[in-house]
Each structure stands twice: as C-alpha cells, then as structure tokens.
Amino acid sequence: EADIYQTPRYLVIGTGKKITLECSQTMGHDKMYWYQQDPGMELHLIHYSYGVNSTEKGDLSSESTVSRIRTEHFPLTLESARPSHTSQYLCASRLAGPYNEQFFGPGTRLTVL
Amino acid sequence: SQQGEEDPQALSIQEGENATMNCSYKTSINNLQWYRQNSGRGLVHLILIRSNEREKHSGRLRVTLDTSKKSSSLLITASRAADTASYFCATPFGNQAGTALIFGKGTTLSVSS
Numbered sequence: 267e268a269d270i271y272q273t274p275r276y277l278v279i280g281t282g283k284k285i286t287l288e289c290s291q292t293m294g295h296d297k298m299y300w301y302q303q304d305p306g307m308e309l310h311l312i313h314y315s316y317g318v319n320s321t322e323k324g325d326l327s328s329e330s331t332v333s334r335i336r337t338e339h340f341p342l343t344l345e346s347a348r349p350s351h352t353s354q355y356l357c358a359s360r361l362a363g364p365y366n367e368q369f370f371g372p373g374t375r376l377t378v379l
Numbered sequence: 380s381q382q383g384e385e386d387p388q389a390l391s392i393q394e395g396e397n398a399t400m401n402c403s404y405k406t407s408i409n410n411l412q413w414y415r416q417n418s419g420r421g422l423v424h425l426i427l428i429r430s431n432e433r434e435k436h437s438g439r440l441r442v443t444l445d446t447s448k449k450s451s452s453l454l455i456t457a458s459r460a461a462d463t464a465s466y467f468c469a470t471p472f473g474n475q476a477g478t479a480l481i482f483g484k485g486t487t488l489s490v491s492s
Contacts, residue, residue: 297479308467308485309422309467314479364471368422
C-alpha cells in the first residue's frame, strides 16, 4: 500500500461552494500531481509540482488551483464549484528521476449539484 | 493531448486465457509504464520498461517495447478473475525537472470464470 492519502473520499456539494481536496504523502516525494478522471475515461493531468513553492498547470485546462507549502501536502482548491467539475480527482507522487513509478491515492469523487 | 492510446478499448476473456493490450505513443520517450486501475480506485504501478529494453517480465506480465514503431504491448498470461480492471500505459511529459506521466485511454479487461 502506498502512503498517499486523499480526503474526502466522496463529496457532494451545491453549486458556488468553495472546496479544497486534500492530498498528503509520507514518502518524502518531491514530485506531486493531480489528475482528473471521468468514469470509464482517461486521466487528464491538471496540475503538478516539482517541490515546495513550485506548481505548474498540466495538459488539461482546469479552473482549480493548487499550492505546495510543505513537501508532504498538495491541496487542490475550487473557488466556486460548478456541475461541470463533477469528476474523480486523483493525486499522485513520485521520487525525482526519470525511471520512478508514480504512487496514487485512492481518489476523491466529487459531485456538484 | 493524450500521448498514449491503448487498443483494444475493451477485452473480454475466460479465466486461463491470455490477454494482450497494445499502446501507441507519439513522441520519443525514455521509458513507458503500465498501470492497473480497479473500478473507482487509484492506479497501481505494474511495470516500467526503459527505451533501451525490448522486453521485460514480471510474474504473469510480459511487456514489449518497439521504439521504432512507438508502440508497446502488455501480455497477461493465464488470466484470473482478479485481473478484471482497466489497464493504462503512461509515458513521460514535460522537462526533466517536472516530468509527469501522461496516460492513455485505457483497456478495460473483463475475465470471467
């Protein structure tokens, strides 16, 4: 089992609410990632981080924002949730270097009504 | 845009049969990885093959890589019902410092007993 955690696992909220999805890892990994995945579909990279105080946007445009103040913590925030944000959000991390695998958290399934 | 494309999209077989999934990608890579996702869960790393390798084995898994054709295959031998899952190939994206993995659309494998 990978030591990467996501909370909440499930979230149902109304339109317009601000939400933060939490992701934490205890493996000391510098690299962390957020992916968005609709049911039965591919994963889309929306954000990634090289390390503390570094964040980059992925290949899929997202209205969410991220921060990386501590190595182990990489939260994702939606300022005003909309039904189009309904999806599964997967967090991942890995060690630096080109040949290291990514470890994934269990995901947060978000439903915006 | 997605880097990898798996084929077929879905595969149904009986226990004991072999399952073969293919992946094609677009740009030069230094490694390719395969992951498995059980329904609604995070992804689990299966195997990594480097660009200078042609074939790699891990238990019942066999992966091949043909860099001239920009393609890879994953073979699962003697399939079991527990192998039922979605399988994704993943290739590196981004510069060396922030390399992330870009995933294909996946192959959904169903193994019936």
